[in-house]
Amino acid sequence: MTPNFFAELTRTPQPLNLGRGAVLLFGEVLADRFPDRTVLGGAPFNVARHLKAFGQQPILITRVGNDELRDEILRVMNEAGMETLGVQCNNSYPTGQVNVHIEDGAHRFEILPMQAYDFIHPGVARMAALSVEPVLVYFGTLAQRHDISRRALKGLLRSTSAVRFLDINLRSPWYDQPGLERSLKQAAIVKLNDAELVELTAMFGLQGGDDLACIRDLMARFDLEQVMVTCGEKGAWHVGREGSRIVVGVAEPVDILVDTVGAGDGFAAVCILGALLGWQIEGTLRRANAFASALCGIRGAIPKDVGFYQKFTEEWGI
Secondary structure, three states, rough: OOEEOOOOOOOOOOOOOOOOOOOEEEEEEEEEEEOOOOEEEHHHHHHHHHHHHHEEEEEEEEEEEHHHHHHHHHHHHHHHHEHHHOOOEOOOOEEEEHHHHHHHHHHEEOOOOOHHHHHHOOHHHHHHHHHOOEEEEEEEOOHOHHHHHHEEEEEEHHHOOOOOEEEEEOOOOOOOOOHHHHHHOOOEHHHHEEEHHHHHHHHHOOOOOOHHHHHHHHHHHHOEEEEEEEEEOOOEEEOOOOOEEEOOOOOOOOOOOOOOOOOHHHHHHHHHHHHHHHEEEHHHHHHHHHHHHHHHOOOOOOOOOOOHHHHHHHHOOO
8 A cells, every 4th residue: 555645754744644724825827818718727726726626725825917807816716715815916017818829739838928926925925824824835937937926935935834845837938947946945745747857857967767767866856755747648657755656547538638728737736635635645646637637628727617526526535
């Protein structure tokens, strides 16, 4: 039997079954503008929305503009029962937007610069963290492209001893080696996909003859506790601090593949859920795969119908 998910963490005094404590999610909330429609997105927002649907207590720390898109985001969050205390407002910059281009069945993201989430106020973010005493902090790489939001994340992480979960989302041209080094040094748990592993291997000159050896090198260099690698239709794998690998195949494919936007965010959300509820690692990965696969059957990252989650909550007994 595999151990409980994150059970071997050494950086938290109570690593087993974190319970239903608050999860802080730092970063972008934005509108993904497809050719035919606009949907709300941003990895931290997507993960927070899924966690709320699964009965958890996510607190999103982000910044939006003083515009109609802000009103839409707050409306959606309120309707979902999500806490909005971490949502800041900026009169100088617009709520984040991304133009999604579909080319040969794949997606190309045109991420606009100088958006409100680039200017998350450090003091306000830290106050939000202090007010909720989180058990886990989720953060990514995109929202660190501007110095102000980088300082906000740094202050937030200094204010808590919560488990730190880094979700690597490499979106060109908004990342570089110093930024990734900084993020990895702050993390205990890392999630990335197989393409991002190739990128990190080249960037850091990771040593070894295969992917597992490269992950072990990455973990040793940055003192990481856990790493998860998603491989799309091939499934996912996990490496713990002792260096062993757990591999799971992908769930049955959806009947109609609509798009893969947000599948990785759904995977991350279920992994966090597994940490909160003390699930076994292999079972967590299988459930994360199943949920991510189901998301590929809808447009965008978030289902409009909350009934989408019912199948999973019933199967998982939550």
